[in-house]
Amino acid sequence: MKKSAFILAIISLLVGAFGAIALTEAGQMINMPREWVFSYFEYRVTLNVFIVALAVVAIYLLLKGSLLGKKWIGLYGIAIVACLFVINIFAPEFWLRAQQYGAEFMSVEQANQKLSNDSDVFVLEINGDARAYPRDWMQLPHIVGDKIGGQETVMTYCALSNLPVAFNPKMNGQETDFRVIAQVHNNLIFTDRNSGELIQQVTGTAEYSQTQLQQYPVQRMTWQAFKSLYPKGQVFNYKPNAFDQLTLKLFDTALIPHYEGVAMFPTLNEPDPRVKSGEQVWGVTIDGKSVAVTQSHFDKQQQFVAHLPAQDVLFVQYPEFDTVAAYLVDDSRNWQEVSVDPYGKYDGGQLTRANLYSGMPWMIWSHWFPESEIYQ
Known part of the structure; x- marks a missing residue:
């Protein structure tokens, strides 16, 4: 019984820790293969059940046989809960909270009180209706939805790729609920909670079905240019909490060498010498x-x-x-x-x-x- 209890506990911790690493930046720090990340996510529900089942049996056996003190069993339980939190909740619900629905926008006049003329903004214009998404306000939510010119849209932004891409959020005619998951090869991946798909932002392609999201053209400019070209446009309004503000400061510091050409995560091909890496x-x-x-x-x-x-x-x-x-x-x-x-x-x-x-x-x-x- 003792051996079985410890084996079950170790297996549950290993599977949980692997998932927590795969679905966070930690996986990319060690250059975890893209296929591993996508495969773990595809079977995460089954793996969640597997982890919980093993943990419940392990705790039962440990308590029944008095094999560990309650303190150590409690720490084991906390570790299992922490792994499940990181796998399922941390990025999409707590840290990088997408705003596909319920995003707030403000007028150019209101935004002008908060933005400097040289602020970097991403512009989406459809049928004469324009929106600006300030880069600094897109770094955490990554995904912001709105209806522009009569079209449903989502603006996405990957800070690592420094890339804004806008999509029609419907996949195969169905409504979606996009959430941030992680990144691979220094580019954002997000999921559709409704279908279970994973989408690579830079390609706009769903991993499992190979569905191609419809793109909308995005133009990048300064705030001064936007308010001159689209004085009646609307501007995404992001309100960071204290944790967000700390995260943004860490992001800005970490991205300096990255944008200079030293990739934050060692997951890219050998440098192409035709152009400087960070250009x-x-x-x-x-x-x-x-x-x-x-x-x-x-x-x-x-x-x-x-x-x-x-x-x-x-x-x-x-x-x-x-x-x-x-x-x-x-x-x-x-x-x-x-x-x-x-x-x-x-x-x-x-x-x-x-x-x-x-x-x-x-x-x-x-x-x-x-x-x-x-x-x-």
């Missing part, structure tokens, strides 16, 4: 082909067309608004010489925005899109 790029990926642009290229050419196999893309830098935009174009014009305003309008009509990834460190962009063409 930020603007990228577009279409039908499995991708292109990235560096600031040095924009210094030479503020407007140019990149030719991807399935689609030409017009990149335009607007220095007066501290922003870059990308548009889908055909070969009907010499687009390098066409005047296009920041709304995508030109003398012949309205261009469709491309899904532009703005600000990703090259080391992370090149990990996810290793065959990317580069304009530099």
